[in-house]
Amino acid sequence: MRLTFALFATSFAPALAIPLTCHSQTQPNPLTKHFPKDVTGVINGTTAIVPIPYAVARSIVPSEFPILTAAYEQVFPTLGNGMYPAVLEAVQDHDVGMPSFEIPDFTRVALKLPFVDRLNDGSSAFKYTPPQLISATNLVALLGSVIYGDTIAGTFDPPCDAYASSGPSETYMRAYTVVDSLLPNPKPVADLSFRTAASIPYTLEVFVNVLNQPIFGDGVPLCDNYITLLNTTVTTGQYAPVPVEGTLAVRPPLYPSEETFGHVYGYRMANAFVERNGVACESLKGYSGR
Ligand SMILES: *[C@@H]1O[C@H](CO)[C@@H](O)[C@H](O)[C@H]1NC(C)=O
Numbered sequence: 001m002r003l004t005f006a007l008f009a010t011s012f013a014p015a016l017a018i019p020l021t022c023h024s025q026t027q028p029n030p031l032t033k034h035f036p037k038d039v040t041g042v043i044n045g046t047t048a049i050v051p052i053p054y055a056v057a058r059s060i061v062p063s064e065f066p067i068l069t070a071a072y073e074q075v076f077p078t079l080g081n082g083m084y085p086a087v088l089e090a091v092q093d094h095d096v097g098m099p100s101f102e103i104p105d106f107t108r109v110a111l112k113l114p115f116v117d118r119l120n121d122g123s124s125a126f127k128y129t130p131p132q133l134i135s136a137t138n139l140v141a142l143l144g145s146v147i148y149g150d151t152i153a154g155t156f157d158p159p160c161d162a163y164a165s166s167g168p169s170e171t172y173m174r175a176y177t178v179v180d181s182l183l184p185n186p187k188p189v190a191d192l193s194f195r196t197a198a199s200i201p202y203t204l205e206v207f208v209n210v211l212n213q214p215i216f217g218d219g220v221p222l223c224d225n226y227i228t229l230l231n232t233t234v235t236t237g238q239y240a241p242v243p244v245e246g247t248l249a250v251r252p253p254l255y256p257s258e259e260t261f262g263h264v265y266g267y268r269m270a271n272a273f274v275e276r277n278g279v280a281c282e283s284l285k286g287y288s289g290r
C-alpha cells in the first residue's frame with residue numbers, strides 16, 4: 001500500500017510546480033572522501049524538541065516497545081509533568097550518497113520519537129520514525145524511508161532549501177502532501193516559523209544524543225545506524241548552530257491531531273552524517289546517548 005502510494009505520487013510529481021533543477025544553498029558534503037564505503041551527506045534545517053503529552057507518544061510507538069521514561073527525564077529535566085520530548089526534524093538532505101552513487105537533494109519533515117526500548121533491554125535508546133513527509137520528486141529517498149515506515153510524498157515551500165527568511169532573524173518552512181498540493185489554497189501538514197533566540201533550554205549535547213539514537217520503524221525489522229556529526233566544517237565556525245525559538249503547526253498524518261505548539265526550542269543548523277542502513281537492531285545495543 002505505502003509503496004504503491006509513493007510510486008503513484010512520484011508519477012504525478014512532474015505535473016506539480018516543483019522545480020526540476022533545484023539549487024540548494026547548502027555547502028558540499030565534507031565527508032565523501034573520508035568514508036568511501038558509507039553513505040554520507042549533509043542535513044541542513046531546523047531541529048527542535050517538541051514537548052508532547054506522553055500519552056500521545058505512547059499511542060504512536062508500537063505497544064510492544066517500552067519508552068525509557070527515566071532516561072529522557074534525566075536528559076530533559078525541564079519538560080514538565082507528563083510531557084515527552086518529540087524531535088522535530090525539518091531538514092534538507094544534501095549531497096547524499098557514496099562516491100559512486102549520489103542521489104538528488106530532498107527535504108523531509110517528521111516528529112520522531114526517541115528513547116524507545118526497541119530491544120526490550122531496559123537501557124538501549126532507539127528512535128521511532130512515525131509518518132514522515134519526503135519530497136515527491138525523490139524516488140530513492142521515498143523508497144528508503146518506506147522500508148522503515150509510513151512515508152508520505154510531499155512538496156515544500158521553499159522548494160530547494162529547508163527554510164527561507166520571513167523577516168529579520170526569522171525563517172519559515174511549509175510542507176504539504178502531494179495530494180493536498182493539487183488543491184487550490186492547500187493547507188500545510190507542517191508549518192514552521194522560527195526566530196533566532198538569545199538562549200534556549202537545551203544544550204547541543206542533548207541534540208547529539210537524540211540525533212544519534214539508532215532509527216527504526218514499523219516496517220522491516222532492521223535499524224538505521226544514522227550518525228550525526230557536529231564537528232565538521234558545516235557545523236563549526238561561520239556555520240555554528242543558531243539557537244531558535246518558534247511555532248510548529250502540525251496535523252495528520254504527521255501527528256495524530258491538529259495541533260499548534262508554541263515556544264518550541266531548537267537549533268537552525270547543518271550537520272554532516274554517516275548512515276549505515278539495514279543493520280540488525282541487536283547489533284546497535286548499548287546506545288544511551290553519546
Ligand atoms: C543551510 O541552509 C541555509 C538556507 O538555505 C543557508 O543559508 C546556509 O548557508 C546553509 N548552511 C550550510 C552549512 O550549508
Ligand SMILES: *[C@@H]1O[C@H](CO)[C@@H](O)[C@H](O)[C@H]1NC(C)=O
Nearest residue numbers: 208227228229230231232290
Ligand atoms: C568528530 O566526531 C566523531 C564522532 O563523535 C569522531 O569519531 C571524530 O573523531 C571527530 N572528528 C574530529 C576531527 O574531531
